[in-house]
Amino acid sequence: xxxxxxxxxxxxxxxxxxxxxxxxxxxxxxxxxxxxxxxxxxxxxxxxxxxxxxxxxxxxxxxxxxxxxxxxxxxxxxxxxxxxxxxxxxxxxxxxxxxxxxxxxxxxxxxxxxxxxxxxxxxxxxxxxxxxxxxxxxxxxxxxxxxxxxxxxxxxxxxxxxxxxxxxxxxxxxxxxxxxxxxxxxxxxxxxxxxxxxxxxxxxxxxxxxxxxxxxxxxxxxxxxxxxxxxxxxxxxxxxxxxxxxxxxxxxxxxxxxxxxxxxxxxxxxxxxx
Amino acid sequence: xxxxxxxxxxxxxxxxxxxxxxxxxxxxxxxxxxxxxxxxxxxxxxxxxxxxxxxxxxxxxxxxxxxxxxxxxxxxxxxxxxxxxxxxxxxxxxxxxxxxxxxxxxxxxxxxxxxxxxxxxxxxxxxxxxxxxxxxxxxxxxxxxxxxxxxxxxxxxxxxxxxxxxxxxxxxxxxxxxxxxxxxxxxxxxxxxxxxxxxxxxxxxxxxxxxxxxxxxxxxxxxxxxxxxxxxxxxxxxxxxxxxxxxxxxxxxxxxxxxxxxxxxxxxxxxxxxxxxxxxxxxxxxxxxxxxxxxxxxxxxxxxxxxxxxxxxxxxxxxxxxxxxxxxxxxxxxxxxxxxxxxxxxxxxxxxxxxxxxxxxxxxxxxxxxxxxxxxx
Amino acid sequence: xxxxxxxxxxxxxxxxxxxxxxxxxxxxxxxxxxxxxxxxxxxxxxxxxxxxxxxxxxxxxxxxxxxxxxxxxxxxxxxxxxxxxxxxxxxxxxxxxxxxxxxxxxxxxxxxxxxxxxxxxxxxxxxxxxxxxxxxxxxxxxxxxxxxxxxxxxxxxxxxxxxxxxxxxxxxxxxxxxxx
Numbered sequence: 001x002x003x004x005x006x007x008x009x010x011x012x013x014x015x016x017x018x019x020x021x022x023x024x025x026x027x028x029x030x031x032x033x034x035x036x037x038x039x040x041x042x043x044x045x046x047x048x049x050x051x052x053x054x055x056x057x058x059x060x061x062x063x064x065x066x067x068x069x070x071x072x073x074x075x076x077x078x079x080x081x082x083x084x085x086x087x088x089x090x091x092x093x094x095x096x097x098x099x100x101x102x103x104x105x106x107x108x109x110x111x112x113x114x115x116x117x118x119x120x121x122x123x124x125x126x127x128x129x130x131x132x133x134x135x136x137x138x139x140x141x142x143x144x145x146x147x148x149x150x151x152x153x154x155x156x157x158x159x160x161x162x163x164x165x166x167x168x169x170x171x172x173x174x175x176x177x178x179x180x181x182x183x184x185x186x187x188x189x190x191x192x193x194x195x196x197x198x199x200x201x202x203x204x205x206x207x208x209x210x211x212x213x214x215x216x217x218x219x220x221x222x223x224x225x226x227x228x229x230x231x232x233x234x235x236x237x238x239x240x241x242x243x244x245x246x247x248x249x250x251x252x253x254x255x256x257x258x259x260x261x262x263x264x265x266x267x268x269x270x271x272x273x274x
Numbered sequence: 275x276x277x278x279x280x281x282x283x284x285x286x287x288x289x290x291x292x293x294x295x296x297x298x299x300x301x302x303x304x305x306x307x308x309x310x311x312x313x314x315x316x317x318x319x320x321x322x323x324x325x326x327x328x329x330x331x332x333x334x335x336x337x338x339x340x341x342x343x344x345x346x347x348x349x350x351x352x353x354x355x356x357x358x359x360x361x362x363x364x365x366x367x368x369x370x371x372x373x374x375x376x377x378x379x380x381x382x383x384x385x386x387x388x389x390x391x392x393x394x395x396x397x398x399x400x401x402x403x404x405x406x407x408x409x410x411x412x413x414x415x416x417x418x419x420x421x422x423x424x425x426x427x428x429x430x431x432x433x434x435x436x437x438x439x440x441x442x443x444x445x446x447x448x449x450x451x452x453x454x455x456x457x458x459x460x461x462x463x464x465x466x467x468x469x470x471x472x473x474x475x476x477x478x479x480x481x482x483x484x485x486x487x488x489x490x491x492x493x494x495x496x497x498x499x500x501x502x503x504x505x506x507x508x509x510x511x512x513x514x515x516x517x518x519x520x521x522x523x524x525x526x527x528x529x530x531x532x533x534x535x536x537x538x539x540x541x542x543x544x545x546x547x548x549x550x551x552x553x554x555x556x557x558x559x560x561x562x563x564x565x566x567x568x569x570x571x572x573x574x575x576x577x578x579x580x581x582x583x584x585x586x587x588x589x590x591x592x593x594x595x596x597x598x599x600x601x602x603x604x605x606x607x608x609x610x611x612x613x614x615x616x617x618x619x620x621x622x623x624x625x626x627x628x629x630x631x632x633x634x635x636x637x638x639x640x641x642x643x644x645x646x647x648x649x650x651x
Numbered sequence: 652x653x654x655x656x657x658x659x660x661x662x663x664x665x666x667x668x669x670x671x672x673x674x675x676x677x678x679x680x681x682x683x684x685x686x687x688x689x690x691x692x693x694x695x696x697x698x699x700x701x702x703x704x705x706x707x708x709x710x711x712x713x714x715x716x717x718x719x720x721x722x723x724x725x726x727x728x729x730x731x732x733x734x735x736x737x738x739x740x741x742x743x744x745x746x747x748x749x750x751x752x753x754x755x756x757x758x759x760x761x762x763x764x765x766x767x768x769x770x771x772x773x774x775x776x777x778x779x780x781x782x783x784x785x786x787x788x789x790x791x792x793x794x795x796x797x798x799x800x801x802x803x804x805x806x807x808x809x810x811x812x813x814x815x816x817x818x819x820x821x822x823x824x825x826x827x828x829x830x831x
Contacts, residue, residue: 011501044495044496059501065500069367073334079341080301080337080342081494084341088495269321271321281685281687454685558714562712564713568712
């Protein structure tokens with residue numbers, strides 16, 4: 001029921017959004033609101049925070065407390081919001097360059113603290129807003145306007161990065177697998193700790209065109225054909241998994257949450273001589 | 275020794291002032307010579323139910339402080355030169371998004387790593403122009419431990435009143451020295467809280483200014499769901515490509531400080547009535563200047579002193595008046611000439627301006643100021 | 652009394668920063684003004700280190716010690732580094748391990764400060780308190796009662812008796828040095 005979700009959670013007067021025709025970001029944004037709807041969160045208590053880039057325009061369309069910050073810094077701002085008022089549900093949306101290049105330090109440290117923030121990285125493997133430069137998730141040998149001869153950087157695996165840095169909930173989906181995004185975001189919000197959901201998006205305008213991936217239909221089709229759910233993958237041979245990537249829930253653990261740990265300090269020392 | 279009389283360090287007085295002003299959130303990154311501010315905030319804030327966080331870097335420090343301010347908390351971050359450079363990005367963000375935050379810069383020798391434990395006044399122009407684009411700046415400059423307390427309170431009050439970042443420009447001497455202070459009782463302090471909206475959430479325009487050019491600010495989580503961005507935005511808070519709105523926004527941001535200057539500006543003057551020479555001085559150097567002035571007065575030289583407490587906005591009207599009556603203004607600074615550019619702009623057409631600059635990582639000595647004045651008279 | 656400029660020097664770890672703070676607080680307890688500054692950096696953890704205190708009945712404008720009236724040197728290295736900053740006729744208080752050349756223009760008070768802390772009290776960490784007792788005993792820049800109050804305010808709980816004893820031994824060696 002897309003229209004109901006839009007009516008309930010979008011700032012309808014701000015639509016249509018600025019994303020290019022065929023961009024996966026709209027699907028991902030809608031899937032996030034579906035998760036919020038499933039959980040019945042009070043919109044007054046939800047904050048959506050972003051940095052700079054295509055994905056970071058999402059909060060402007062969403063009817064919550066929304067904060068569009070500086071490039072790469074969304075998690076640092078969000079950490080301040082969450083620690084100052086732990087009653088708020090804080091959701092962060094970032095792009096691949098935003099989160100793993102300029103904001104890479106904030107990203108790993110937010111994971112490490114296990115602060116109760118749910119982060120969705122819209123990964124389209126390119127800097128879209130600035131016109132198609134290669135990012136830390138652009139695959140090797142693929143092209144961007146700043147990699148005219150092919151990218152020689154090895155890309156990050158965002159989910160492995162988050163898990164290794166200490167995020168307690170980690171999963172991946174794609175703009176094709178929209179229901180899985182909703183499911184992962186729902187579980188991520190329920191997780192009392194740092195949750196990272198990587199949502200593979202398609203950028204037909206820059207990444208697709210530069211690398212001859214076809215139009216939006218072909219790119220979404222590619223997601224469908226190359227994504228393998230982690231549970232199915234466990235029964236597949238390495239040959240069968242060649243050229244595929246995994247989606248699904250990769251990590252779901254419980255560890256002390258940052259704001260709760262801080263509250264324990266307050267409870268211990270509050271009222272003693274300042 | 276009464277309870278309120280203490281031997282206190284400048285950095286400690288900054289934290290005491292911040293807490294007295296209502297600071298309940300601090301985010302920062304350790305850097306000499308400001309670190310005691312972080313350490314004391316870490317110790318004291320949880321005792322008050324407040325929060326402290328050591329972030330992964332300087333940029334994260336100010337970002338978290340701004341985020342926390344959006345929930346209604348009074349927040350601060352502190353740093354020194356290298357960190358002040360990094361914080362410029364989000365000082366600009368706080369300026370355009372109009373989010374109160376106090377940024378303390380305990381100045382040390384630069385450029386770059388410079389001399390971490392040595393004093394300097396090298397960041398005065400960075401305070402004014404450090405972040406890109408036209409923007410409002412309020413910067414205060416204490417010259418004693420007690421004044422550090424008072425100006426930290428004032429910094430919070432101005433940040434809240436004008437919804438803008440406020441800079442407290444300390445220096446290593448003032449930050450690290452301990453001296454006798456008598457702190458005021460809480461009841462003696464005027465504490466300002468930000469103006470929050472009184473209208474219903476559906477009528478709230480987060481960037482519609484009131485008569486003083488400042489819009490009321492709602493706390494995140496209280497039912498006023500609004501949008502905050504570093505993009506040029508209209509009264510609703512949403513981005514706008516309108517040239518007219520861009521012009522109006524930048525002018526209003528700058529004017530909310532410029533047109534309220536009388537309320538914001540403060541300075542101190544001593545012996546200016548009959549002065550032939552005025553020492554224009556700020557921060558720790560004012561201590562040397564006062565000694566120099568007293569010594570020269572004993573010798574019959576008519577020396578006075580003008581000390582801006584608000585360095586930005588610059589107290590130019592009063593300085594211009596004084597300039598018409600004196601033969602020379604001497605400007606000692608622990609940099610190669612920063613605030614003197616303002617003095618030259620304001621007073622240059624009325625009187626002679628003499629510079630005294632020192633960048634050897636030591637405070638300017640009274641004898642150096644005395645020698646300069648004797649040389650130019 | 653007028654204004655005193657005091658420089659406490661030694662090696663990092665001898666507690667001179669705390670000694671400076673205590674001396675300044677003792678002056679404040681007596682209703683005087685005081686400013687304390689110190690050197691920072693690696694030297695605070697070894698090498699020659701110093702802490703400086705200005706004490707005055709009047710307002711203290713310039714906060715840094717320049718040519719001092721009183722210099723404490725607990726080590727040879729700190730004596731060599733800082734003795735030039737002591738005014739002619741100034742009071743030089745040294746640990747008896749420090750060797751001084753002939754013909755200086757200082758009033759010299761050589762005392763077994765470190766040995767007293769280490770051998771008599773068995774606690775090297777009270778070297779600074781013995782030194783404070785010695786300085787105040789010789790110079791009378793603050794009263795002994797104000798100094799004791801300032802010491803007890805700053806030292807860790809449970810060490811009061813030890814520190815009181817350290818102070819007394821400092822006062823006593825000062826009496827001896829003054830030839831009383």
